[in-house]
Each structure stands twice: as C-alpha cells, then as structure tokens.
Amino acid sequence: MNKVVFYSLFVVLALPFLAIAAVAGSFGGYCGNGIINLGEKCEMPGTQDNYFCPEPANTCSGKRLGERPAFGDCSALCKCVNDQFTYSCVKGACGAECASSDDCPQSTEKCVGNKLSTRPPYAMCHYNCNCQETAFNSPKCVMGECGAACAQDCDCPQTTENCMGTKLGTRPEFGQCSSSCQCKETPFTGYKCVAESCGAECGTDSDCSQYERTCMGTKLGTRSPSGDCKGDCMCQETPYKFQCVKDECNAECAVDSDCDDGNPGTLDKCASDCLCTHKPIPYCGNGVIDRGEQCELPGTTSDSFCQESDNTCNGRRHGTRAVFGDCNAKCKCDYQPFVYSCEVGQCGAQCAIPEDCTQTTEKCFGNKLATRGPFAECHYNCNCQETSFSEPKCVMGSCAAQCSSDTDCSQSTEVCKGTMTGTRREFGKCTTGCQCQETSATSFACSIGKCGAQCAMDSDCSENEKCAGCLCVCKDC
DSSP states (O other): OOHHHHHHHHHHHHHHHHHHHHHHHTTTOOTTSSSOOTTOOOSSTTOSSOTTSBOOOEEEETTEEEEOOSBOEEOTTSOEEOOOOEEEOOTTSTTOSOSSGGGOBOOOEEEETTEEEEOOSBOEEOTTSOEEOOOOOOOBOOTTSTTOSOSSGGGOBOOOEEEETTEEEEOOSBOEEOTTSOEEOOOOEEEEOOTTSTTOSOSSGGGSBOOOEEEETTEEEEOOSBOEEOTTSOEEOOOOEEEOOTTSTTOOOSSGGGGOOSOTTEEEEEOTTSOEEEEEOOOTTSSSOOTTOOOSSTTOSSOTTSBOOOEEEETTEEEEOOSBOEEOTTSOEEOOOOEEEOOTTSTTOSOSSGGGOBOOOEEEETTEEEEOOSBOEEOTTSOEEOOOOOOOBOOTTSTTOSOSSGGGOBOOSEEEETTEEEEOOSBOEEOTTSOEEOOOOEEEEOOTTSTTOOOSSGGGSOTTEEEETTEEEESOO
C-alpha cells in the first residue's frame, strides 16, 4: 500500500476521534497535546510530512514537472505549511520531449559539396524540455566521403621526374589536395643537367674528365682535369696552355736563371724553344762601368754611382728615401722607392693622424639623436674628412625625445569598457618619433569589484539569477 493511500485511509478512520478531540480541546486543550484542538490544523508541532497536512504532490510549469511530498509540515503553532515544488524535465510528463540529451537523437553527417560535416549523435535537451539540434562542424575533406578524392596531399601520388630534351625536371612525390577535395598535379620545376639522365653526358664540369698534360715539341701543355659541361648537357674539352717547364718534354729551361752556367763572362738566356744560349759579354763585377752597366760593384748598398733625390711631394703626401740607391747583381741601379706619409707642415698637409681633425659629436634629426666620434678621419691625401653620423635613434631626454624604448612609457594595466575589465601591458609604445603612445587593452572580462561588475559567472549570483554583462539579472525575466 503506497504512502498516499495509507494516510488517506488513516484520516478517514481518525475523523470521529478527531471530532471528539476537538470538542475536548475547546475545554482548555493546547498545541502539542496530540489532540487537534479548535483552531489547530495538525499535531504534533514541528513535524515533517505530517498526515494532517495533505497537499498535491505534482504540478506543471510549462513543460517542467514540479514534485513535492504528499504531506506538508506541521508548524510550531500547529498550522500546516506546504512544501515547495522542485521542477525538472521528465520525458512524457507535462508535454516534455526530453529529460537529457540521450532523449534527443539527431543525424551525425552531412555533405557540403565534396566536404563532410559532422556533429554529435545527440542534440541538446533545452531548459524548456524541448530538443534543440546542435550545429554541424566546419566541413572538411574525408577521402571516400561525399565524392572526395582526397583528404590531404599524401592521398595524391604523382610521378616525380620528367625529361625536357636532355634536361631533367622534378616535382614532389605527392600533388595537391584542392579545397574541393580533388587531386591536382603540381608542375615540374628546376630543369637541369643530370649525368646519365635524359641522355645527358654531364651535370657539372666534374662529369667531363679529360687528359691534363701533353707535349708540343719541348713545351708542356696543361689544363684542368675537367672539361666544360655545356648548356645542352654535353661535354666539351678545354684547350691546353703551352709553356716552357724545366725538365719536362726535354726542356732545358723555363726562365733565364735556369741557364746560369756560373760564368760571369757570358749572357745566359732561355730561348723560345725552351733551350739555353750562352753569349759571351763583359761581366758585371769587374770594377769597371762597362757598356750597359750603371754601377760597380754588384750587391753594394748606398752605391755612389746610384745617386737619387731624397724627398718629394705626391699631392700633399711627403715622400722620403736615402740619398743613394743600391747596385744589384747585374750592375744596375735599384733606386729605393719613396716612403710617403702625411706630415703637418709638409706639402700642404692638414693632418697626420685623426687627432689633428676635431669635429662635432652630436646632431638632432627631428626627435632622434645621431652621434659620431670626436675626431674626423685623416684622409690618404692628408686632408681632414668628417665621418658620418650614426643611424639616428631615440635617446630619452635628448632632441625632445620622450622615450628610448617601450619601458620608458608607463601606463595603467587595467581599463574599463562598460562593466568589463580589460588588461594591457605595463608599458605603452615608444613610436618612431620618440613619443610615448598608449596601447589598447585586450582580453576584456568580468572581474567582481572592478568597473561596477557584480559577477563573473552564474555561480556569483543568487539561485534565481544569472550573470549577464557582468551584472546579476533574473533568470526567467
């Protein structure tokens, strides 16, 4: 027997006794004596699910089912107090379609052109107990579905090599899977010579080997070990370069010194046929200035027969050397070269070292500062030549610059947008004009106690309210 039937039967059977109790209570009864006195509804006071307080157990609010116990509570004054309904979706009750998502099956696949879009197998059970279908995901290529030939590039194999004449072109192993899910071949690129491919003899010069040496009479011919790989991918030999090389191809000499017989009375020469000739001549070193000689004895330095000027000007550069040159091994004067340098006061020179050339060190370009060293360059021609200024840059406190970098531009880190709080970095931006510029805030969100926000989520509000626009508002309003 269920609880409701039991309590109903109990009330019916108890009514005569309750009537007697009521009469008795009118003669001095009190709440809590276990008897329903005049003006009382129930006994005992403070009890729950009191059988003297029957109430409807079910009701509907829209499509939501409200439930509560079949009996209310007995108050401290022996009055009945009804229980509150608890509402929920119960499939089949109050016209509800569902109680959970499991009650809302839906289709899971859909073709959009050649692309497949999917969604979960169950829709949402809405607060109003109706099924609400979910949206399909973004369509994508799925090979074998909706007429799609591919899902990604590796589903599109293609040949990787092709010949154009004697040149070889290549492309990737796989083509492209287009946005319409169809395979598209990629073009061949980088046509070039590759030895033993497409009938090519060579790919580089190193594929064209050739003899490096040969003799033509007494002259030796040499060339590189590799010929030329021409534009048609065919090899072409390069020509030899012939010259005299001592002890090669029966050559006696390559230069005159190879023919020195140690006799100072002969003129030793290497002829064009790479053979030596020895012509008798007066020799250098006999202490006499012979015809064709400039000095004696050979190998002497500062030789008096080799007088030379000891200073000169080359532009503004001052040149110096010794008064006498040297007598070489062939009795010819070797005149010493001038050693040139900048000397202030000589040849009209302005400077000798950079310290002779002072210059300004700073210059403003708008709000930017450019710098350079305190000294200009002493040019090769002995003139002072100012150096260039460095790339202008922002230097805080110079040229009216407000900043050198972003860290010079402090700013507040929180900004209000209505009731939402946005954050931004601690520093603004130092512009190219060296001026501080505040940055915009990002990531706006509700933050309780800031910008007038009352809540950040529904749990920050009371049971009958929700969080909307950072403020607590009525859920069902």
